[in-house]
Amino acid sequence: xxxxxxxxxxxxxxxxxxxxxxxxxxxxxxxxxxxxxxxxxxxxxxxxxxxxxxxxxxxxxxxxxxxxxxxxxxxxxxxxxxxxxxxxxxxxxxxxxxxxxxxxxxxxxxxxxxxxxxxxxxxxxxxxxxxxxxxxxxxxxxxxxxxxx
Amino acid sequence: xxxxxxxxxxxxxxxxxxxxxxxxxxxxxxxxxxxxxxxxxxxxxxxxxxxxxxxxxxxxxxxxxxxxxxxxxxxxxxxxxxxxxxxxxxxxxxxxxxxxxxxxxxxxxxxxxxxxxxxxxxxxxxxxxxxxxxxxxxxxxxxxxxxxxxxxxxxxxxxxxxxxxxxxxxxxxxxxxxxxxxxxxxxxxxxxxxxxxxxxxxxxxxxxxxxxxxxxxxxxxxxxxxxxxxxxxxxxxxxxxxxxxxxxxxxxxxxxxxxxxxxxxxxxxxxxx
Numbered sequence: 462x463x464x465x466x467x468x469x470x471x472x473x474x475x476x477x478x479x480x481x482x483x484x485x486x487x488x489x490x491x492x493x494x495x496x497x498x499x500x501x502x503x504x505x506x507x508x509x510x511x512x513x514x515x516x517x518x519x520x521x522x523x524x525x526x527x528x529x530x531x532x533x534x535x536x537x538x539x540x541x542x543x544x545x546x547x548x549x550x551x552x553x554x555x556x557x558x559x560x561x562x563x564x565x566x567x568x569x570x571x572x573x574x575x576x577x578x579x580x581x582x583x584x585x586x587x588x589x590x591x592x593x594x595x596x597x598x599x600x601x602x603x604x605x606x607x608x609x610x
Numbered sequence: 611x612x613x614x615x616x617x618x619x620x621x622x623x624x625x626x627x628x629x630x631x632x633x634x635x636x637x638x639x640x641x642x643x644x645x646x647x648x649x650x651x652x653x654x655x656x657x658x659x660x661x662x663x664x665x666x667x668x669x670x671x672x673x674x675x676x677x678x679x680x681x682x683x684x685x686x687x688x689x690x691x692x693x694x695x696x697x698x699x700x701x702x703x704x705x706x707x708x709x710x711x712x713x714x715x716x717x718x719x720x721x722x723x724x725x726x727x728x729x730x731x732x733x734x735x736x737x738x739x740x741x742x743x744x745x746x747x748x749x750x751x752x753x754x755x756x757x758x759x760x761x762x763x764x765x766x767x768x769x770x771x772x773x774x775x776x777x778x779x780x781x782x783x784x785x786x787x788x789x790x791x792x793x794x795x796x797x798x799x800x801x802x803x804x805x806x807x808x809x810x811x812x813x814x815x816x817x818x819x820x821x822x823x824x825x826x827x828x829x830x831x832x833x834x835x836x837x838x839x840x841x842x843x844x845x846x847x848x849x850x851x852x853x854x855x856x857x858x859x860x861x862x863x864x865x866x867x868x869x870x871x872x873x874x875x876x877x878x879x880x881x882x883x
Contacts, residue, residue: 509823526735526794552688556787560818561810563787563875567688 498544501568505539505557512539516559523551523570545570644795646731647802648680648705651722652713655809662762663814666769666831670760673713674751675807676744677725679780680705682793682803683738689784691879697738697782703731710746713807714760722804736793739803739873740782742883754846755779756866758809762831769838774846777863778883781805781871788874804874811869812862829865833858 505513515534518541522530535541535557545553550571557563652673654660659669683689683699705726715723743755751757756775761768786792786804795801810818814828834843837853851859871878 507823521791527791554785558787558875561808561875565688565785565787565876 498547499570500542500544501553501555501570502540502542503535503555503557503566503568505535505541505564507562512537513557513559514539516557516563519556519558521554521556522546522549523553524549526554547571641730642733642797643730644733644798645727645729645800646682646703646736646793646795647727647800648682648725648805649722649802650675650677650711650713650725650805650807652807652809654718655815656713656807657716657718659760660810660813661816662831663816663818663820663825663828664830664832665816666762666764666813666835668760668762668813668831670714670758672750672757672759673807673809674710674746674749674754674757675713676708676710676746676751676755677805678708678742678744680709680725680741680805681739682731682736683740684732684734684736685738685784689738689782691782691784691877694782694879697740699738701732701734703728703736708744708747710749710751725805731795733795733797733799736795736801736803737785738783739786739793739805740780741805741871743779743781743871744883745776745778762835764831764835767835767841769835769841769843771834771838771843772845773834773843773850775866776847777866779867779871780881780883781878782881783871783873783876783878785876786874787876792874806872806874807870808872809870812865827861827865827869829858829861 503518505516505518507513513535514537516539518531518533518535519529520531520533520543521528522545530553531543533541533543541555541557543555551569553568553570554565555568556565652670656670656673659667661667681702681704683697684701685697686700687698689697705728707726709725711723711725713723745755746752751774754774754776755778758771758773761770763769788804793801793803811824811827812829814825814830818824820826833854834845837843837845845853847862850862854862867880867882869877871880
């Protein structure tokens with residue numbers, strides 16, 4: 462390849478690139494983000510299997526058992542969906558009522574074993590653990606003190 | 611050396627001993643309590659009367675139920691009457707004594723009958739309730755767990771009825787289901803729980819479609835009208851068993867066991883005692 466040819470190709474490449482960049486900049490830009498959420502779907506049926514269509518729904522969030530967090534109604538198939546607040550992990554209670562009959566379902570949301578208190582110790586366990594550590598330290602110190610003596 | 615070892619051991623033992631005792635004393639929770647009321651409700655069906663599935667207009671002078679071992683639970687996990695089993699509870703409160711109440715007493719706008727209350731109930735959410743319906747020792751319902759006294763009218767015919775049930779039952783329900791949430795007791799506050807008795811399951815309800823499960827399973831009043839003598843039905847379970855058809859008597863047994871006891875609109879689990 463001659464020097465002249467090489468220069469031409471370089472200029473051509475820069476030109477093509479310069480075309481390419483504005484093309485991207487002038488397109489209809491979109492910004493797509495996502496957030497993963499838990500959606501709860503409740504299905505309410507009578508004992509006969511008939512959907513509780515239009516039944517009244519009341520949702521209670523964890524930590525506030527007296528105040529409804531959300532109210533609504535089941536659809537024709539007896540279904541009702543809602544998205545619990547991720548900042549409120551725990552048991553969400555959903556009450557469904559119609560024509561003098563109803564029930565309540567308790568739905569755990571966002572709770573892990575650690576969050577439910579599986580990793581705590583009783584005061585007695587804590588004292589015993591501290592005692593064992595102290596005893597180990599004292600024993601070690603005495604062992605070396607004895608060797609020195 | 612031995613002396614140093616011994617002294618260290620003794621000091622360590624004393625430290626652990628007193629730390630342990632101290633920890634127990636300081637973590638003892640101060641009891642926070644409130645008043646928990648227990649109420650019984652025969653609903654508007656009893657206080658106002660209603661029309662049975664077969665067209666009898668029913669009114670009630672007295673509906674006596676005798677209640678014992680009335681117990682509220684802070685159930686964890688929540689109790690499911692469909693599953694049954696014992697209620698697992700963080701706390702529970704039992705109303706002392708046996709109480710006969712008249713569900714027909716009081717006006718339609720008055721609150722359900724107060725059976726009794728416990729004034730030092732631990733705070734928390736009482737989300738399960740159990741009670742027994744037992745034979746009364748004395749009074750107007752003596753010897754029976756449930757007595758219904760009233761009048762049935764249809765097309766100019768009037769029948770006075772007294773229905774007496776000697777069978778005893780135990781009912782256990784989960785959380786109250788209704789317009790408002792019940793059983794949430796805060797410190798120095800008052801909360802209530804309700805034993806609800808659904809008599810529309812026994813007689814059916816003209817305002818509910820006839821093919822609805824409630825009416826299909828209900829006895830209605832016609833079978834009772836058929837055994838009336840001189841415009842009166844006065845029967846206990848033994849009389850009903852002798853005079854009703856086997857199918858109708860079985861309906862009564864099933865309704866009282868499976869469909870009478872509720873917590874608001876939520877079904878209870880029933881057991882024979």
